[in-house]
Amino acid sequence: MVSHVSIAAAGSIIAPRSQMGFSLGWHIILACLGVGMPGLTLFLEWRGQRTGDVHYRLLARRWARTLGVLFAVGAVSGTILSFEMGLLWSGLMEHYGSVIGLPFAIEGFAFFVEAIFLGIYLYGWDRLTPRVHLLSGIPIFLAGVLSAFFVVCANSWMNSPQGFTERNGKLTSVSPWSAMFNKATWPETTHMILAAFMVTGFLIASVYAVAMLRGHRDRYHRLGMLVPLSFACAVTPIQIVVGDWAARYVADDQPAKLAAMEGLFRGRHGAPESLGGIYYDNALHGAIRIPDGLSLLARLDPRAYVAGLHEIPVDQRPPVNIVHLAFDSMVGVGFALLALGAWFGWAWWRHHDLPASAWFLRAVAVSGVAAVVAMEAGWITTEVGRQPWIVYRLLRVDQAVNPATGIGWGLPLLLIVYAVLTVAIVYVLRHMVRSRPVPAAPQESDLADYEVG
């Protein structure tokens, strides 16, 4: 435990926490697209080269350019996060920087490779042979997935800290590799990478679903929807299995988080699975309960014991309602997306076509936002569920925060910046969807235009 206990009053951590939560929540949407879009774009380009179908090639080119813009903004919003690690959480970095740093350093390299090859891929579109161009895109995809893996490793360590020994507040031995590959690493990273694939697939599909609802039902729009939708629908059932695995890790390692997720005050054998409801007076009110459900899911045994919040000291309990409702939202949306996939799969199996109902397109049109909501809700569950700890059971958030006066001003400032950025990016993306020809990506250089100029 660090010596400078409670250097900040509890109230003053709300602003830095909100600032971090807000910047992370904003960045993570772009990060998901950075992980998911390269693979889909390459698939389209490959299909285009194999079949000679111009629609595939046009879609690939469009997505690549959109990816270029999103990547540029994602890179800067990600940079802000590495600043904020020091600006806001200097206590964490001072004490545990040497334990948690390695995955960040490796992620830095992976991101570097991603940025370089994105430059090559976009710049080289008409300059490399089709084969080499396709190959030059593969490192973008691999580096994107690896970046996600390494950065989530750092978060998993905060949930499951290991790889060091501490005596009287001093680190005596550090093993950064064992810190990186901790108990939470595999369930958390897998869950997040699949979430990135789902967010990307459903978001892109929803753009074309909206266009189809507006009457653009040509092959171009159909393909633009079908490819990402099929991909996302295929990932969804896998994600639900992985989610179950992740939840069982939480049950084993973070009982307080699980109890908050379920709104369970008293630990018991045969704990019910609770859906919805509001938590007050140490109980969950108005929830739908499935008898023995939680015990079954968490321990694969309907009579198994599940710990409750009453076993956790009062000042170490996470805020239950936020965690419980966020968890239920994530699971609820996950199953709704599974149902959408089943509908789609059924129609395709029976008729080799999309479901005929316009409601299907409407459902796809909202699936993108729904997938984002589920992903954000998942992060809220993980992060708020760990409260009041920044490093689980070792360092509290109020001990990790930068004690400098005035850091609370960062929040309103950043909120303004992100509001402007959100408006601008929505405007630019809408513009890119509509304009012909497609505007160039920021990594491209318009040599033709340049030579005329």
Next chain:
Amino acid sequence: MSLATALLALIWLSVTAYALLGGADFGAGFWDLIAGNPDRGHERRTLIEHSIGPVWEANHVWLIFVLVLMWTSFPALFAAIASTLYIPLTLVAIGIIARGSAFAFRKAVTETWQRRLFGAAFAFSSVITPFFLGALAGGIASGRVPPGLANGDIITSWVNPTSLACGVLAIAVCAYLSAIYLTADARRGGHGELAEYYRRQGLLSGITVGVVAVAAIAVVHADARQIYRELLDGGLPLVIVSIVAGLTSLLLLTRRDYIAVRVTAALAVTAMLWAWGVGQYPELLPGLSLDQAAAAHATLQATAIASLVGLLFVVPSLAWLFVLFQRDQSRAARRDS
């Protein structure tokens, strides 16, 4: 050389790469800002977009690298700097958001007023960001950032004569490097007039860098005697290299030797940075030595291994990007002539 020194050198190499490559991209924003109205400035701005388009993203990553290597290898150094200098760092962060996204957005829009709006955001943030980076470097160099969490004055640590001088110097250096790169790019692209324009700007900004650097040394002499002595002590040979390379660059520019001037200009900036680094070594902050700041041996070792493996991937990729881009430009120039 100890592992900690090796990692510090790697961080300093990344700082250098960021100054030479990322700095030139900031400088391009400076020239974009003063390029004139949309009609007159069109050609200049097109050249700028063309020159930094494929590479600015990769050039930016050096900064992220500096940050992650610093907090992994020297957590106490990182925490002290970030917690005391959080105001200029926040302003740098906002500048980086505005610059990167505005550059991306300007490419994607078509109407003049939108291009002007995003262009102004890009150009303005390109000028203020290096200022704040220079100011925080000045704060660290002048010993105003003590070890520990937020132990320094959150205002005077970066609002002081040395910081101000370093901030102005940073803007001038960025503009100078960029003018030199742009001159060569314009010439390779077969744009004689544009090359002449940037050559003149390069001369002008090169002289400015010289004047500001001399003024900065006088300011440092008055304001931060310690770093002044260290500069003249360990860093003197490098200071001399920097001055000679800077003067040679001006000579080469007047002689229109655009390739050699790239080398000497980069050398002048590199030598200046390393003079500071060598001068300040081995005390990173007042009372915080390299060994005190360094992370556990296992961490340093793992970071060094990861960095070596990472560089094996990064360096050839980066080389391919630059070669692809430069070769294509010379092909275009041949087509034109």
